[in-house]
Amino acid sequence: MSTERVLHYFREISAIPRRSGDEEAIAAYLLRTGEALGLPAFRDTGGNVILRKPDSTGAGPTILQAHMDMVWESAGQPYEAGVSILERDGALCANRSTLGADNGIGVALILSLLEREDISGLEALFTVDEETGMSGAMTVEGSLLSGCQLINLDSETEGVFTTSAAGGLSLGLTLPSTPRPHTGAGRPTWQLKVSGAKGGHSGLDIGRKHGNAILILFQWLNKLGADWDLLSLKGGSRSSAIPVQAEAVLQRKEQQELVQAAEEVMQLWRSVEPELQLTVRPADESGLCAYDPEHQGQLLALVPRLPHGVLAEEAGRIRLSSNLARIWEENGQSHIELSLRASTSALLQEERQHILQKLRPFPARVEPSGEYPPWERTPNNLLEQLFRQSYRELFDCEAVCEYVHAGVECSILGQTIPTVRDMISIGPTILGAHTVAETVDLQSIAKLEQLLEAVLKKIHQNRF
DSSP states (O other): OOOHHHHHHHHHHHTSOOBTTOOHHHHHHHHHHHHHTTOOEEEOTTSOEEEEEOOSSSSOOEEEEEEOOBOOOBSSOOGGGOOOEEEETTEEEESSBOOOHHHHHHHHHHHHHHTOTTOOOEEEEEESOTTTTOHHHHTOOGGGOOOSEEEEOOOSSTTEEEEEEOEEEEEEEEEOOOOBOOSOTTSOEEEEEEEOOOOOBTTTTTTSOOOOHHHHHHHHHHTSOSSOEEEEEEEOOOTTBOOOOEEEEEESOOHHHHHHHHHHHHHHHTTTOTTOEEEEEEOOOTTOOBOOHHHHHHHHHHGGGSOOEEEEEETTEEEEEEEEEEEEEETTEEEEEEEEEESSHHHHHHHHHHHHHHTTTTTOEEEEEEEEOOBOOOTTOHHHHHHHHHHHHHHSSOOEEEEESSOOTHHHHHHHSTTOOEEEEOOOOEESTTSTTOEEEHHHHHHHHHHHHHHHHHHTTTOO
8 A cells, every 4th residue: 555645744744843832833734634625624622633524334433543743852953944854764764853753644644544535434633732741632622522432543663552551640849949149159160961871751661771860960969978069950851751961060079079970970870871971061150059058958868769760560561660850940949850650540649649758858849740540451442353353354463452651642532532432552663752863664654554444444334
């Protein structure tokens, strides 16, 4: 099967800047495309786009769902220019930026199916803000949809179907302080920077051996003993990413002491993080205030106690994890974000209480946000059975159904759309998602399109 129309739509989508929070242009494109195809097209109050293709068989509609936003990372490509697509060795990649196949290929697949005359009975749901909080899925007006089956197109390995996923929540920690003018004017001021860590997805990669740049920085700081002033601190980028970089600015230490401590920390991580770098450079002290000594001591004691990594697993399956995702300062206060994931709501709440107990000795304020439920596997999922059967018939091999330790919009959509009974998540093979090394395999797109065609035709021939 030719993927010509899928790639046509993907190229059009890729020309539109669409990072999370900036989805107006892509939403307008989807509405225009729906109208050009002669389909009812509208946006709900959450900003999600819905296109309807009427059912001509009496089988009822099937919901096809993908998210319209992408993670934007750049190595020199201007955001406003969109994604510049390249083709290499049977795969698509981008020139100096993330590709956005997550989830642009899913969006393009849905559009290509909507324009086909031989497939009907579809409700296309394109959500906003999946990458930063899944708020689009949380605000979907479920009454506007009526499908019983929902096919999510946001998985990243062809032939591997997701049928259950972790729930999660973020914990925001705020540690108050009273900044004071530092008394070290004219003294050497240094930037300590941790970079080059592997990083990765805070759910999918949390079980892989890795270092957390924030925790490595605090190992370094805690080797410096007393009698120094902390002027600035930041690390991490977003809750869904294991931190690859962190830095601090400090005074009242000699450069040689800082370098010696860095070498000691590097020795601890050399086998796990071969690209790790700990650097010391002169820094500008202007505009900075020293941390209150008590606040500095609280940070040095608290951060290393915060959980990071796999916290519980069973038979090789991760059940509970935490990502120490970000640390920054604002308005004289230190802020820390923890991202928790768990296979059950009970585990999630137990870990939340455990963290609150750890924080009792500290004057930290804790605010939960972005909680979403686990997606638990549905017994007798007829949609899963149909995809397995069709995959076997088409490709003469068995597909795999799996749980993923990551957030999937199905977790939320199963609750916000009352009619949904069966769900599955599928996708092409995407490597390096959320990085400038992202690629998508072209053959896997063709197989996915073929599989979707076969399944949808069976559904609307009442063979479900």
